Amino acid sequence: MNGAPSTGTIVQFWYEFASTYSYPAAMRVEASAAAQGVVVSWRPFLLGPIFAELGWTTSPFNLQPAKGRYMWRDLARICAREGLAFVRPEPFPQNTLLAARVAMALPDGAQRAAFTRAVYQAEFELGLTISDHTVLANALAQAGDVEAEALRLAETPDVKLALRAATEEAQAVGLFGAPTFVTPDGELFWGFDRMDEAMAWARNADTIRVEPR
Amino acid sequence: MNGAPSTGTIVQFWYEFASTYSYPAAMRVEASAAAQGVVVSWRPFLLGPIFAELGWTTSPFNLQPAKGRYMWRDLARICAREGLAFVRPEPFPQNTLLAARVAMALPDGAQRAAFTRAVYQAEFELGLTISDHTVLANALAQAGDVEAEALRLAETPDVKLALRAATEEAQAVGLFGAPTFVTPDGELFWGFDRMDEAMAWARNADTIRVEPR
Numbered sequence: 001m002n003g004a005p006s007t008g009t010i011v012q013f014w015y016e017f018a019s020t021y022s023y024p025a026a027m028r029v030e031a032s033a034a035a036q037g038v039v040v041s042w043r044p045f046l047l048g049p050i051f052a053e054l055g056w057t058t059s060p061f062n063l064q065p066a067k068g069r070y071m072w073r074d075l076a077r078i079c080a081r082e083g084l085a086f087v088r089p090e091p092f093p094q095n096t097l098l099a100a101r102v103a104m105a106l107p108d109g110a111q112r113a114a115f116t117r118a119v120y121q122a123e124f125e126l127g128l129t130i131s132d133h134t135v136l137a138n139a140l141a142q143a144g145d146v147e148a149e150a151l152r153l154a155e156t157p158d159v160k161l162a163l164r165a166a167t168e169e170a171q172a173v174g175l176f177g178a179p180t181f182v183t184p185d186g187e188l189f190w191g192f193d194r195m196d197e198a199m200a201w202a203r204n205a206d207t208i209r210v211e212p213r
Numbered sequence: 214m215n216g217a218p219s220t221g222t223i224v225q226f227w228y229e230f231a232s233t234y235s236y237p238a239a240m241r242v243e244a245s246a247a248a249q250g251v252v253v254s255w256r257p258f259l260l261g262p263i264f265a266e267l268g269w270t271t272s273p274f275n276l277q278p279a280k281g282r283y284m285w286r287d288l289a290r291i292c293a294r295e296g297l298a299f300v301r302p303e304p305f306p307q308n309t310l311l312a313a314r315v316a317m318a319l320p321d322g323a324q325r326a327a328f329t330r331a332v333y334q335a336e337f338e339l340g341l342t343i344s345d346h347t348v349l350a351n352a353l354a355q356a357g358d359v360e361a362e363a364l365r366l367a368e369t370p371d372v373k374l375a376l377r378a379a380t381e382e383a384q385a386v387g388l389f390g391a392p393t394f395v396t397p398d399g400e401l402f403w404g405f406d407r408m409d410e411a412m413a414w415a416r417n418a419d420t421i422r423v424e425p426r
Contacts, residue, residue, distance in 0.1 A: 054277060064267060066389040070401055077410075176279040188283055193406045197290075 009038040011202045012182040014170055015116065016047040017100060018059065018093035019178035020075050021192040023124045024082050026116050026179075029195060036199040042112045044103040045170040046096065046163065047178060053171075059093045078192065085125040094123060095131040101154035102136055104163045106143065114143035115150070222251040224415045225395040227383055228329065229260040230313060231272065231306035232391035233288050234405040236337045237295050239329050239392075242408060249412040255325045257316040258383040259309065259376065260391060266384075272306045291405065298338040307336060308344040314367035315349055317376045319356065327356035328363070 013029050015022040033040045051060070061068035072088060079086035099119050106112040118139035122128040128135045137148040153159055170180075174188060181189040181198035185205045189198035226242050228235040246253045264273070274281035285301060292299035312332050319325040331352035335341040341348045350361040366372055383393075387401060394402040394411035398418045402411035 064389060066384075066387045069387060070389065070403055073401070074403070074407075171279075174279045174282060176277060176283065188286070190283055190287070191406075193404075194287075 009184055009202050009205075010041050011038050011184075011198055012041045012043050014043045014045055014175055014178055014180045014182065016045060016178040017096035017103075017119055017123065017130060019047065020061070020071060020124075021078075022179040023120045024075075024078050024084055025192045025195055026120045027084055028082060028192075029179075030113065032195050032199050035196075036203040038199055038202045040113070042103070042108050042116060043166060043170075044100045044112075044116070044163070045167045045175070045178075046100055049167055050171055050176060062092070079124075085121075087124060087127040089123050089127065089130075094129065097131070098133075098154060099130050099136060099139075101159050101163050102140065102150050104166065105150040105153035105156075105159045106145070111143050111145070115139050115145070118142040222397060222415050222418075223254050224251050224397075224411055225254045225256050227256045227258055227388055227391055227393045227395065229258060229391040230309035230316075230332055230336065230343060232260065233274070233284060233337075234291075235392040236333045237288075237291050237297055238405045238408055239333045240297055241295060241405075242392075243326065245408050245412050248409075249416040251412050251415045253326070255316070255321050255329060256379060256383075257313045257325075257329070257376070258380045258388070258391075259313055262380055263384055263389060275305070292337075298334075300337060300340040302336050302340065302343075307342065310344070311346075311367060312343050312349060314372050314376050315353065315363050317379065318363040318366035318369075318372045319358070324356050324358070328352050328358070331355040 011033060013025065015026060029040050051057075056063060059068075061071050076086055078084075103112055103116055103119075106115055119130050119136070122135050122139060123130045130136070133151065136151055140146075140148045140150055173182060173186075175190075177190055179190075179192060179195070181195060183189070183198060183202040183205055187198070187201055187205070189195070189201070224246060226238065228239060242253050264270075269276060272281075274284050289299055291297075316325055316329055316332075319328055332343050332349070335348050335352060336343045343349070346364065349364055353359075353361045353363055386395060386399075388403075390403055392403075392405060392408070394408060396402070396411060396415040396418055400411070400414055400418070402408070402414070
């Protein structure tokens, strides 16, 4: 599960597969990072346990209908501007536990990135159900894992524990939503609209090496 | 209480005096609008009744401590970038009922704008209590109302009803937070980080005249 780049200025990109604004972030984060000469670490986690501590049993966009209506419109505007296709997932939010475990089973780096993008595209471009094994196997194939080996690994205790540890780390760091970008000096930047700012911050801050995870 | 510009492309700037991101918005909205050749209508309202319908008795930044911690840091970064002073109001949120009524008592336009900025500066630059009559009288003086006539009007039934109507309008339009920018074609843009986008949208959309309020 390791494989994160060990040198250079690393910005952690924390994402949850059900998070709507994580979709454009996943599709554009590499370009945003490259523009500032920094490197992305791909950090899947689950928002469910964090929301549960607030007493929430579903997405805040479902709990607050006005905010939800706004979000779908805002996301459509963003996708149009970014040249990204957009369909609204049904149901929303999707069950993302297996997809997140599969992402954890892949090495941080190009392969996890490719799988992550493929899952978001399945969800937000094609309207597919991302808890479906076939959908995940296809996403793995796009990431070069044609045997879907990571789908088998996803069910092992090591990977399950790794995802739980990542979610606990996210909570300890102070994450409350996704996407969130964390710079080497510990700054948090929440939201697709803070992505470029995070990368610029990381470039300008003193470079602190982050241990690969 | 009228006085909104009656011609040109008008973007409604909806603000709540307790709203943290409304502070940089109030200080920069005129410049943002001018850059796109559009005009600002200043729309004070109350978030309290809207939050109350969600069962909230205080700011979501208090209800969600991690989100609150992030917000204060994010706001400090924004103020630094914008060259704005920043102190954290105590207590947070402030009681904003009287300030909002005073704003309603002023004509929409330069005088309401000047009062609004002066209140935000009292709150976020000087750390003053904006429910205080003296603070509001000083803000009115900065807006040219040296006799604090608007402070007297603020207690009249007409102004109280006008603020209640504005808050009901905000809710009907779908507002759930502040600042929110509403363009002539009915698009909503929520947050200081959407301000420039709202102005650009308004300039590019077909110009629809909005009746002064």
